[in-house]
Amino acid sequence: MTLKAGDTLxxxxxxxxxxxxxxxxxxxxxxxxxxxxxxPGSSGTPIHVHPSAIETxxxxxxxxxxxxxxxxxxxxxxxxxxxxxxxxxxxRNPNPEPARVxxxxxxxxxxxxxxxxxxxISQSGMVKPGVKNWQTILALSxxxxxYPEEIRSVSPPNAVVxxxxxxxxxxxxxx
Numbered sequence: 001m002t003l004k005a006g007d008t009l010x011x012x013x014x015x016x017x018x019x020x021x022x023x024x025x026x027x028x029x030x031x032x033x034x035x036x037x038x039x040p041g042s043s044g045t046p047i048h049v050h051p052s053a054i055e056t057x058x059x060x061x062x063x064x065x066x067x068x069x070x071x072x073x074x075x076x077x078x079x080x081x082x083x084x085x086x087x088x089x090x091x092r093n094p095n096p097e098p099a100r101v102x103x104x105x106x107x108x109x110x111x112x113x114x115x116x117x118x119x120x121i122s123q124s125g126m127v128k129p130g131v132k133n134w135q136t137i138l139a140l141s142x143x144x145x146x147y148p149e150e151i152r153s154v155s156p157p158n159a160v161v162x163x164x165x166x167x168x169x170x171x172x173x174x175x
Contacts, residue, residue, distance in 0.1 A: 003032070003112035009119040013127035015042025015093070018115060024108030032108040034115075038064050038099040044092035047155040051148070053105050055083040057091070062099035066091050088154040105150075114150050117143045117175045138168030146175050 004023040022033040058080040065072045067090040083089045093099045105111045126135040145165030153161040
């Protein structure tokens with residue numbers, strides 16, 4: 001599956017869904033543009049960096065929080081946040097209503113493949129909302145380890161994620 005405009009990835013067990021607005025093939029590799037819907041109370045992602053891309057978030061409806069500049073900050077409808085290469089960040093939606101966010105990764109790199117990997121993990125049945133289990137941790141670590149130019153964990157430390165990813169691959173949880 002190569003993500004293209006109109007594709008939807010249901011990542012409900014992880015607390016969000018993605019609608020591809022422009023895939024890498026649609027932009028000549030310049031960007032991957034998506035509309036992300038964050039479920040109420042979703043915890044988001046580990047704090048991470050993108051070593052080779054910039055990321056932007058623009059809230060279309062609702063509100064959510066971003067971890068940026070070392071603190072959690074509210075982002076409301078109409079606000080836009082840019083994340084430079086290498087800046088630690090994350091997102092979550094602690095609010096009682098969903099948040100719709102226009103999200104862009106520039107350049108597209110292999111983000112489509114990464115998000116497809118997230119989708120496969122979310123559809124595997126191993127992810128239980130609000131429950132952390134070793135299967136999921138190992139599968140997500142293996143996935144992150146496979147895309148070092150796209151994403152690297154900051155918390156937990158990337159070295160720990162790489163080690164868990166190696167173990168996850170060994171057990172067959174890799175992408």
